[in-house]
Amino acid sequence: MRQGLKNLVIRFTACAALSIVAVPGFALQDVLESKAMTTEKAPSSLLLDVVKAGNRLVAVGERGHIIFSDNQGKTWRQASVPVSVTLTAVHFPSQTQGWAVGHGAVILHSADAGETWEKQFDGNVANEVVIGAAQRNVAALEKALDSASDDKKSKLEAALDEANFALDDAKADSEAGASKPLLDVWFKNDKEGFVVGAYGFFFSTKDGGSTWENAAPRIANPDRFHLNAMNQVTGGAVFIAGEAGVLFRSVDGGENWVTLESPYEGSLFGVAGNGNVNEVTIYGLRGHLFRSVDMGDSWSGVDSGTESSLMGSFASSDGSMYVVGNSGTILVSGNAGESFKSRVREDRVSLMSGIMLEDDSLILVGENGVVIADSQGRSK
């Protein structure tokens, strides 16, 4: 009896203690540290990009979703992803090596064709990188100023002011934490690659993502416009397109950049080649679409037949070019982007990207996840 009573007391105390421990509980981990939840809904939720990794299809989207399919999009599996932020773009320079980017300036890397991913970089690192670069810049300028001749002094002083200003800016920005998204990723090969993003975010790596460098000083983007897209066209030129029509080009694989004269003052969301050397198509807000046959030195407007914003593009094996966009817009060009035939899909669901499969059907991704369409973009 006594023993029983004692047991009861012990149990009661243990319960009380447990409940005290339980109250502070387990606060939520930051989204940059939380594994993406496994869900059957991933293929039907917001997806923002889809690419091929060998024969495999890999798509990325909201809440850290990365899905892949080995049967031409019939069924999808969800990859293991260490973050649960919205992922905006993915690129596989080879069959197995791939990178995905997203909100919180996260960069993910996969070495197994998209099945598992590890985090290489995020906004907190980005802030450090940017601040570090700004500090080095300030230090260098201060040093230069010390030993500068008088005639160069005023110029250097102005530069130093600007550098200090940039440093303050970077520090202030970092207080909001990992708040800026990366919007596109492009890798030249398994080692060298670039990511671009909001407010002029631009980073590069030469070691497969182990270390990242602030590449923003390489381009002239004083207003820090969003950099929306980055792509290489046949012939080797690399382009970056962004907010307010900003356009940059590099012909040496991303080291040196020139600012191009833009045909458009509205936002550009994509840039793509069409298979012909030095030919490039850019597109963006409200159906605006332009084409250049001289590596972007001059542009001509192309009638897209739509007022919906154009968000993504892809090429087919036969050289047709597809551009997709908001409200179910899909454009097809059979003549290297000279002219397009436009269609609004019945569901009017916004599309972000797509790819053509071997059987000429299309995998489109967007607002409602994956849709499979025929070569004209009609739902199957």
Place this chain on the structure above:
Amino acid sequence: MSNPKHDKGEHFLLTPKAEPFMERVIFNNRFIILVAFFFLTIFLGYNAAQIKPDASFERLIPLEHPFIVNMLKNREDLENLGNSIRIAVAVKDGDIFNEQYMETLRQITDEVFYLPGVDRSGMKSIWTPNVRWVEVTEQGFQGGPVIPDGYNGSRDSLEKLRQNILKSGQVGSLVSDNFKSAIIYAPLFEINPETNEPLDYKAFSSVLEEKVRTKYLAQNPNVNIHIIGFAKKVGDLIAGISSIALFAIVTITMTLIFLVLYSRCVISTLVPVLTSIIAVFWQLGILNLLGYGLDPYSVLVPFLVFAIGISHGVQIVNQVALEVGKGFDSLTAARLAFRQLYIPGMLALISDAIGFLTLLFIKVDVIRDLAVAAGVGVAVIIITNLVLHPLIVSYVGITKSGVAHVQNHNDKTDRKWRIMSFFAHPSVAPISIMIAILGFGLGIYYQKDLKIGDLDAGAPELRADSRYNLDNKYVISNYSTSADILVIMVETPDEKCSSYKVMDAMDRMQWVLENTEGVESTASLVTVSKHVTKALNEGNLKWFELPRNQSIINSSIQRAPSGLINTRCSMTPLLVFLKDHKAETLTHVVNVIQGFVAENTSDDYRFLLAAGNAGVEAATNEVISKAKDMMLAFVYAVVSILCFITFRSIRAVICIVTPLGLTSVLCEALMAQLGIGVKVATLPVIALGVGIGVDYGIYIYTKLEHMLIEGKPLQEAYFQTLMSTGKAVSFTGLTLGLGVFTWIFSPIKFQADMGVLLFFMFIWNMIGAIWLLPAMARFLLRPDKMVEKARKAAKPV
């Protein structure tokens, strides 16, 4: 006493000596008592007329449940969330882009704008200027009202309108996906700021019918009008209650006809009806004096009171006729009837009352009110039908035809009773027992499907084919909306409701819920923030994410609907849209939420369950399922104890209670099969059914025991019982059944459900008492011992 046989008294009763005393007091002062009753009736009748309808929402919900406590605490902040109406104007032929349709829609918009109680600033329709299309351009946003400038109904302007609607993003909310209807959305003021009067739901609902539905259906034959919203539902419910008056008339008329057929005597017909109606007056008068009103549930109690009154009245009528037939004058006959019936009558009524009072266990005010109302009703019947009735009869007697009808029995008319007496036969009884066991088995088998809560879609209070539910179905199938909403209240310190931490936690809970079976979608401030952030970034879906930067969050929710954020920014609701409000769905979703909350706690926020119709229902279900078994156990315990005290025999208790148990089990099986869930409306019925059902057993057993003690063999004793009490019992079962049968036609679904179940229980309890009780008696009773015991008790001490 003129008939010494009766002087022996019911020796097995608890207080045998009390009987003559009570009788003497009542009958020696019968004139004074009658006059007193007369004035009492006038007084209480006057009060009964003052009783007010009371359809307050709060009485329908379990106020002590933590969900409800949380909901009421945040009530003011949640108000903007719920109370609104939607009027869908559907086109019959073609689509909405035609001139006549648009004109009708414009006129209805104007009409609704001027309805008292409508919050005009929040009203939305494609004809209100606050509904705009927005487009991102190189210069920023561009937009305008969806009705294009210079709209004139021409083909061009209609086409422009179509474009604007597509750009406005209202497809699915203000315009249906198929362009065959458009919605006028009108939030309502709970308290009208102009008059400071609370919204009169009934009046508002009928104004909608009159000024919107009727008027514009007549004006434009090419449209259909569907109206939904809490105010309309409550209005329809209140309107539905008024059909009760019709049921009352039908019930009384049918009872009169039955009584005439049964008694063949005008007096025996009118007196029980009169005393039962007096009982109803008394009951309502007392309730009014106690401060109770009539709600949609307790409005049924007067029917019960009337029916119970009649059933006891019939026993009196029957007994008086038998005594008069023996040659007694009406006073003596009334006294004898009183003497024989007042103990079993009172016992039966007290069991009824206690059965009802077990409902007090359920912490939902309407059920408690129902318990009180029914308890009061039964208490007054003790006076009106056990005292007043015989007193009146002692003056007016009964007609000769009535007496003749009772005496006029021969072998032919007796034959059916003779056949039925075989239920007590040694070779029939085992078969009956077998059937009963089979019945128990089947009942328990089918009862497995019994569900807690409301099972039907739409507004469960109303019928599936009611106007309101049809309208609701139309709107739900044509628009992206759900009728079953569970609201999680997210509490934070002041000014923190939109902080990133809180919003992030909400976002993740939303995703967990969206991945939960039974959840269709979720919405909150986070949803708004994500959509607006995307829109502010030129409609680029790559920005569809909760911003981490607080100033971006703040600008993204600047124009969030007012219901999503309170003035102190210390509470924000998270809306969970469910596919239905079945108990399993609710329990599952609530468990998921509680699991998430348990795993993720923080000082920055608290997730509180639960508001919304589904939240209330989840709380009610929990209360109901907890109370159900306890209530049943209690009601059976009380009934058994009362029977034991009266009859001093466990065997008697088993004889009386077993048929009730069979009825209860079968009733639950019936509920499961008819898709009627255990809910606020039906749980009381289970208790009422047992309480009232026990009457039959008590009356029959009393008589049967009486006959056995007189030395008759069981079957003969039972035959005699059937001839007198049995006849009255079977008639009673029919009258009671009849009294509630009319409810089955009530426009209010839960009243109909109550009607079906009570009808079943009354009839089946009667069958159980007449068929199963004698079979049980055959196995359990020892007539020789009973005689011996009676003899001992009769010996003077």
